[in-house]
Amino acid sequence: MNILFVGDIFGNPGRQAIKKLLPELRRKREVDFVIANCENSAGGKGVTEKIAEELFASGCDLLTGGNHIFAQRDSYDFIDAETRLVRPVNFPPGAPGRGYVVHRSAAGPLIGVVNACGRTFMAQHYDDPFRAIDGCVQKIREKTPLIIVDFHAETTSEKVAMGWYLDGRVTAVLGTHTHIPTADERILHHGTAYMTDVGMTGPYDSVIGDDKDVILDAIMTQRPRRFEVAAPNEVFLCGALITASMETGVAERIERIRVPL
Numbered sequence: 001m002n003i004l005f006v007g008d009i010f011g012n013p014g015r016q017a018i019k020k021l022l023p024e025l026r027r028k029r030e031v032d033f034v035i036a037n038c039e040n041s042a043g044g045k046g047v048t049e050k051i052a053e054e055l056f057a058s059g060c061d062l063l064t065g066g067n068h069i070f071a072q073r074d075s076y077d078f079i080d081a082e083t084r085l086v087r088p089v090n091f092p093p094g095a096p097g098r099g100y101v102v103h104r105s106a107a108g109p110l111i112g113v114v115n116a117c118g119r120t121f122m123a124q125h126y127d128d129p130f131r132a133i134d135g136c137v138q139k140i141r142e143k144t145p146l147i148i149v150d151f152h153a154e155t156t157s158e159k160v161a162m163g164w165y166l167d168g169r170v171t172a173v174l175g176t177h178t179h180i181p182t183a184d185e186r187i188l189h190h191g192t193a194y195m196t197d198v199g200m201t202g203p204y205d206s207v208i209g210d211d212k213d214v215i216l217d218a219i220m221t222q223r224p225r226r227f228e229v230a231a232p233n234e235v236f237l238c239g240a241l242i243t244a245s246m247e248t249g250v251a252e253r254i255e256r257i258r259v260p261l
């Protein structure tokens with residue numbers, strides 16, 4: 001089956017890319033299931049119920065999060081109730097929502113999705129993502145071998161290490177958070193598809209989604225600025241398309257996706 005994983009949807013430009021590009025991409029590439037990272041979909045930080053509904057309506061089957069997932073304070077009840085959304089599993093116990101789900105795809109089989117944050121250079125002090133994901137994978141594998149992991153981390157090394165750690169136990173380990181696609185998509189030795197970062201779905205005429213002049217001013221003056229979503233220039237939908245065996249969950253193919261709006 002074909003599973004499309006879409007990288008961090010950034011603000012309104014990213015949402016427009018989903019609305020205008022995803023339905024056709026689904027059709028053209030015979031995609032059976034779409035997972036999209038929504039942590040930046042509301043003005044660059046967090047997600048709201050209304051935005052999530054829009055993303056579902058445009059063809060996203062399941063949404064993942066990251067370090068910004070709780071940025072919109074009025075979204076907590078929705079995140080807690082929405083079973084098609086996963087937030088990082090290694091937030092402290094008691095966080096709203098869930099860190100993994102098992103979802104029935106339209107193509108038939110069950111798909112497990114896990115989301116976790118890395119620790120290196122992250123502002124928050126998350127629990128160990130390796131042991132946290134390990135626990136989820138064991139539970140999901142009792143139901144299905146099709147498992148997609150969204151590993152939301154800053155450093156390439158921590159992400160590569162996670163790929164090797166999970167190789168042969170999950171269908172794909174896909175990196176998010178840095179918003180820049182990497183060119184290292186591959187199938188690891190035991191059948192896990194891997195890519196360090198699938199890139200952002202949003203405006204690339206920016207500094208990782210935000211207005212570049214504002215960011216440069218903040219860097220040059222070392223004074224705080226309120227970041228703004230960049231203008232909708234050079235908008236791309238970025239992600240990875242994985243072909244996997246429904247029976248074994250083994251990945252047969254991974255392709256980097258980058259579609260201009």
Ligand SMILES: [Fe+2]
Binds near residue numbers: 040066177179
């Ligand atoms: Fe992000």
Ligand SMILES: [Fe+2]
Binds near residue numbers: 039066068152176177
């Ligand atoms: Fe992030």
